[in-house]
Amino acid sequence: MDSFNDVLSAAKAYCKERLVDATYNLYIDGLEAVSFEGSGKVVLAVRNDFICTIVRDRYTPLLKEALAAVLGFDVEVELVVPAAAPEKPAPEPEKPAPVSAPSGKYDFTFENFIKGPSNQFAYAAAQAVASNPSGAYNPLFIYGQSGLGKTHLLNAIQVEIKKNHPDFNIVYVDCEKFTNEIITAIREGNTESFRQKYRAADVLLVDDIQFIAGKESTQEEFFHTFNTLHNAGKQIVLASDRPAKEIKSLEERLRTRFEWGLTADIQPPDFETRVAIIRRKAELFNLDMPDDVAEFIANHLKNNIRQLEGAVKKLNAYYMLEGIQPVIGVAQNAIKDILNETQPVPVTIEKIIGEVGRTYNVTPAEIRGMRRTANISSARQTAIYVVREITGMSMEDIGKEFGGRDHSTIVYSLKSMENNLNNDRHLKETVEDIIKNVRS
Numbered sequence: 001m002d003s004f005n006d007v008l009s010a011a012k013a014y015c016k017e018r019l020v021d022a023t024y025n026l027y028i029d030g031l032e033a034v035s036f037e038g039s040g041k042v043v044l045a046v047r048n049d050f051i052c053t054i055v056r057d058r059y060t061p062l063l064k065e066a067l068a069a070v071l072g073f074d075v076e077v078e079l080v081v082p083a084a085a086p087e088k089p090a091p092e093p094e095k096p097a098p099v100s101a102p103s104g105k106y107d108f109t110f111e112n113f114i115k116g117p118s119n120q121f122a123y124a125a126a127q128a129v130a131s132n133p134s135g136a137y138n139p140l141f142i143y144g145q146s147g148l149g150k151t152h153l154l155n156a157i158q159v160e161i162k163k164n165h166p167d168f169n170i171v172y173v174d175c176e177k178f179t180n181e182i183i184t185a186i187r188e189g190n191t192e193s194f195r196q197k198y199r200a201a202d203v204l205l206v207d208d209i210q211f212i213a214g215k216e217s218t219q220e221e222f223f224h225t226f227n228t229l230h231n232a233g234k235q236i237v238l239a240s241d242r243p244a245k246e247i248k249s250l251e252e253r254l255r256t257r258f259e260w261g262l263t264a265d266i267q268p269p270d271f272e273t274r275v276a277i278i279r280r281k282a283e284l285f286n287l288d289m290p291d292d293v294a295e296f297i298a299n300h301l302k303n304n305i306r307q308l309e310g311a312v313k314k315l316n317a318y319y320m321l322e323g324i325q326p327v328i329g330v331a332q333n334a335i336k337d338i339l340n341e342t343q344p345v346p347v348t349i350e351k352i353i354g355e356v357g358r359t360y361n362v363t364p365a366e367i368r369g370m371r372r373t374a375n376i377s378s379a380r381q382t383a384i385y386v387v388r389e390i391t392g393m394s395m396e397d398i399g400k401e402f403g404g405r406d407h408s409t410i411v412y413s414l415k416s417m418e419n420n421l422n423n424d425r426h427l428k429e430t431v432e433d434i435i436k437n438v439r440s
């Protein structure tokens with residue numbers, strides 16, 4: 001059996017767990033591997049046109065999800081019926097494919113966190129909190145750029161505390177989810193159960209706390225949650241992409257609280273740590289990674305551990321699918337792909353309107369619509385301003401996005417916003433944070 005077939009079998013098993021037997025047997029079980037193209041396209045053969053149409057219309061997303069779960073990166077899926085399928089190449093000479101296909105998956109634990117000068121302080125602080133919650137470091141505030149291990153450390157704290165205190169109520173939440181929950185609770189007049197959920201925590205871990213910037217009702221609610229927990233001697237851990245003092249539209253009373261305990265930063269890893277991380281990730285795949293290749297990757301991907309992981313996953317996929325050994329030339333391609341994939345994605349209008357909506361506590365439909373209560377009008381004006389700032393769209397096009405408003409209305413709105421920004425420091429900081437958050 002060649003390794004592409006191994007991948008397809010694992011992907012089928014993934015689908016099997018998610019479909020009823022009859023559906024699986026009819027549409028997925030019979031799929032056959034045709035080819036895998038280096039560009040990331042998987043071609044599969046389907047028995048006949050009828051099944052092909054159904055699989056294409058209904059099951060391609062699941063197949064893509066399954067293949068991504070097995071391979072560790074996204075692929076396109078093309079379906080062909082056998083008559084149209086390209087000739088299968090003659091059997092190739094034995095490829096040195098691995099016997100089994102370890103998934104490379106691992107738990108976000110302390111044991112699996114590689115330490116180096118750039119992260120050892122944050123690591124030690126996280127361990128101290130995990131072994132003695134509500135001790136000297138409360139809250140623990142961890143900050144660092146994207147992909148450097150903040151979420152990994154929050155999870156490690158959670159796992160460790162759970163091990164030592166199985167009865168503890170540990171609540172982990174992403175700040176965006178916390179914000180959405182509070183907005184919904186306020187709208188539905190159901191803030192009590194929201195409060196109970198968070199204030200009953202023995203340990204509260206909040207990821208991406210920078211998203212609280214500018215959101216007044218979320219800040220108000222979080223302030224009370226924080227006080228209740230802190231007064232009751234419960235541990236709070238916060239992770240952010242920037243230090244508290246750089247979250248501009250954060251209320252002063254929260255900023256001081258965030259700095260009450262211990263602040264620990266994570267910096268990009270140095271060369272030795274990057275090499276150690278690459279080796280460890282390769283081990284998880286059972287992939288034999290030569291030193292020169294590990295060093296080559298470490299020399300080219302410097303600022304993000306997620307990217308290092310991505311490069312190792314790609315090398316593993318080349319080996320698994322095509323029997324290509326990890327050598328520098330292949331690593332070069334993998335790095336190029338990773339850098340292309342991680343180009344900043346253009347910010348969409350939906351994302352801007354969503355973030356402004358969460359900040360002002362109004363819905364995207366209200367921002368795009370015609371109602372003119374003070375709060376909705378302010379949110380709309382801010383959204384128009386941010387859209388113009390970030391996308392540089394023409395006034396006409398912005399008008400179309402905002403309920404078909406005409407050119408002069410948009411010009412007026414931008415002028416009055418600029419005027420407000422000059423006179424209102426709080427508004428200016430809020431807008432700066434919104435722009436940072438939608439770009440991150």
Ligand SMILES: Nc1ncnc2c1ncn2[C@@H]1O[C@H](COP(=O)(O)OP(=O)(O)OP(=O)(O)O)[C@@H](O)[C@H]1O
Pocket residue numbers: 108112113114115119144145146147148149150151152153241277305306309
């Ligand atoms: N020191 C480390 N040792 C091993 N793996 C690490 C280390 N640091 C980060 N990673 C891995 O890198 C990936 C990205 O880490 P993580 O998601 O924790 O980053 P983050 O700082 O929370 O990023 P973001 O702000 O984008 O959410 C994860 O798979 C994580 O396990």
